Amino acid sequence: MSMMILMEKVVEKNSIVVVGIDPVIDRFPEYIKDGFDSSYGKLMAFGKEIIDGVYDVVPAVKFQIAYFESYGLDGMRAFKDLIAYAKEKKLYVIADVKRGDIGSTAEAYARAYFSKGSDFEVDCITINPYLGDDNNNAFYNLAKENDKGVFVLVKTSNNTSGQLQDLKSDNQEIYKYVANNIKENKFYETDHIYSNIGAVVGATYPKQLSEIREMLPQSVFLIPGYGAQGGKAEDIKGAFDSNGLGAVVNSSRGIIYSYEKFGLSISKSSRKAAVEMRDDINQWRL
């Protein structure tokens, strides 16, 4: 049901925008940098302002854990408390962790993000498929037990994603092997419209988006790369199904640092950027 809940929130808000929270304190406005002694205080103030600004116009937020890890324990404490704050605001919460390891270790990661009541419990995470099904199944299994979602990296948005992902074996690219592997997995099956196994496919690769859409009709796509990374609304149209659903689109820097452009408060700027992005994509989606 996890991905169904995400799609229900998309319908309710009429928005596929995921606000990516990638906090870099050096880029915060002075009143936050000066207003708190600890990194924890700064990260919480910034994150809460963003969530306050967007929670009623977007279905989901995505916390990029790297930015929290980079502030050590203070960062991890903010990660935990901002997850809780986003849940209070009824947002679907994605942790972008891209974990991948041998089976027993993957299970430990899965417990971290999926176990009921754990500090870092979220609705959904991203995983890296390089280690194969030992890894993937550990996440799928605990996702099923706890009704959580998983987005598998299939074709990532960055410039060098093709170095391995586009290599062809028997005339088929590696990213298609990853997609096929999802499709053939027993955990892909669902009684609902959408499987709890989704896929990450970059907005920067429109052709691949359409191809993978055909291969994985029941997967929700998490699409990074819109905005700061160069992906445009038109590039994403191939990701949606005939109902204009089946995908959510992330923007991080383009939303959370929009106060630099708009000169409004963080809350108001983030809201304005999220609404503009919603409208920009809805014209291609609906």
Next chain:
Amino acid sequence: MSMMILMEKVVEKNSIVVVGIDPVIDRFPEYIKDGFDSSYGKLMAFGKEIIDGVYDVVPAVKFQIAYFESYGLDGMRAFKDLIAYAKEKKLYVIADVKRGDIGSTAEAYARAYFSKGSDFEVDCITINPYLGDDNNNAFYNLAKENDKGVFVLVKTSNNTSGQLQDLKSDNQEIYKYVANNIKENKFYETDHIYSNIGAVVGATYPKQLSEIREMLPQSVFLIPGYGAQGGKAEDIKGAFDSNGLGAVVNSSRGIIYSYEKFGLSISKSSRKAAVEMRDDINQWRL
């Protein structure tokens, strides 16, 4: 110099054993489970006993961060404090994090583990190459600045590692593309015997160990899969160079839970298991 320091410690201790600290509280002895209220207390007590037992007979410890993340903030606090404890004991400290992301995000991860004075600063980490050089270079770059080491996942030890890693493109396996990509990277160059870019290659794949050894003569190998995962000492011999150096071998469960087998204290059992493993491998290495 980071990998040179690791090799110096190997020579000094005459051991290539890396003790993998993968703590699962359910498997701790009763006196630790009952002796501390918090997960933090239990994790610290267990970790310190292991380090006390092995620090003078092994060159390095490897913390698998998944097991710490699985205990939330308590776990992350123990991760930080056990890193500090291992450094006090002059051990080379590896954080097995297998991170991989787009460039800007990879840089945030690199700051977390490489920045001087950060909570989670270690000597060396593992990274996942699925996103290509955007990712890899962010880590290599900060590793160079801070004189740290990186182990890139090339051929992992688990059963399903071949699903993607063994696919052949133009008659060459994906894991060899990863190895080639390391070799051709400008950060691979070194004025020393060993590059600061190393490779993870599983003990469970002896043929590939020898192949990759030839491809990457200046990379130190981090070899998981010995012991609990089935890799034997003889399987590893192809990983060493003519001086018996150039590789370290990890064992986690086989050492840290050896008290279940030996019936000694955690410190004494871990030491005994680490010494037996050292001698087992030294007969093939030297």
